[in-house]
Amino acid sequence: MTTRVLVVDDQDLLRTGLVTLLNADPGIEVVGEAGDGACAVELAAALRPDVVVMDIRMPVLDGISAIRRILSGAGEKVPRVMVLTTFDLPEYVYTALRDGAAAFLLKDTPPGRIIAAVHAVAAGDMVIAPRITRELVETYARHHRSAARARQLDTLTNRETEILHLVGRGITNSAIAQHLMLSEATVKTHIKRLMSKLGLTSRAQAVVIAYESGLITPGQRPEKVCQV
Known part of the structure; x- marks a missing residue:
């Protein structure tokens, strides 16, 4: 089955590159793209993708808030959310995972691993970038x-x-x-x-x-x- 993906990033060049990368994989189809979180929420509801690749820092509505809205309004068909961002701040990682993201990767992740991660989260697995260690999540969780x-x-x-x-x-x-x-x-x-x-x-x-x-x-x- 083809994995239907919504790509969300406010940087046009990066978003276009990511769309091109994902569409090159025969098992992935990019069904939409958004430049801010608010647009992402609307498109997720309309297109019902299998996976949403989401940036964090964006105008209008940030990625964390968009994740919450997308997942809370998904109904029976809940998409998997894969965060792909430049920022690996502990609060971003922890909050994104707590609110339902299935993966957290950094934008310097090699292209092949990004594609593999999309397939993994579509299958129900969890993916966290090697640089974002379990100790980071553990440390932050200790205070919550x-x-x-x-x-x-x-x-x-x-x-x-x-x-x-x-x-x-x-x-x-x-x-x-x-x-x-x-x-x-x-x-x-x-x-x-x-x-x-x-x-x-x-x-x-x-x-x-x-x-x-x-x-x-x-x-x-x-x-x-x-x-x-």
Whole structure:
């Protein structure tokens, strides 16, 4: 299936280059482009893309606000949002992931990795640039612990909580399945259910809530989990 993409960036040259790059891939079709966040919200509602590639700093409406509006108004078909920006400030990374972005990459990412990331997020995976380390997210999350977040986990079964912990550590579905001796399809079903219970739209949000709720302590590492 072709992945339908909306490209959002206020710099015309960069946006045009990105559109050209993505359209060159036979599995991707750029269905629209926007130069500001407000236009992105309108086009996302009208075009219903699979993936939105979103810049952060833009006129009229910034990328973070646009992400919130796009995801909150998406209805049943929720697009995956991939942030592609020059700025890797901790608050940008954390807020974007918390609000539903499935990926956070920098504009100096090699073209091949950008294309691969679009396919990955379209498939439901989470992608974070190597320069944006897990420690950055952990450090920022440490200051956003929430008792309300912890209470949300009361709605989960023991198995769902266990899987959320592993997702929060960045473990893939196949590795979780092997570790828990479950089928990968069963793991996917558990993840889908726990995300529905917690009102999440992306795997990245699951990582954030695992930290905010205290399920994972910054610096903690899982034991005896298969390599990913």
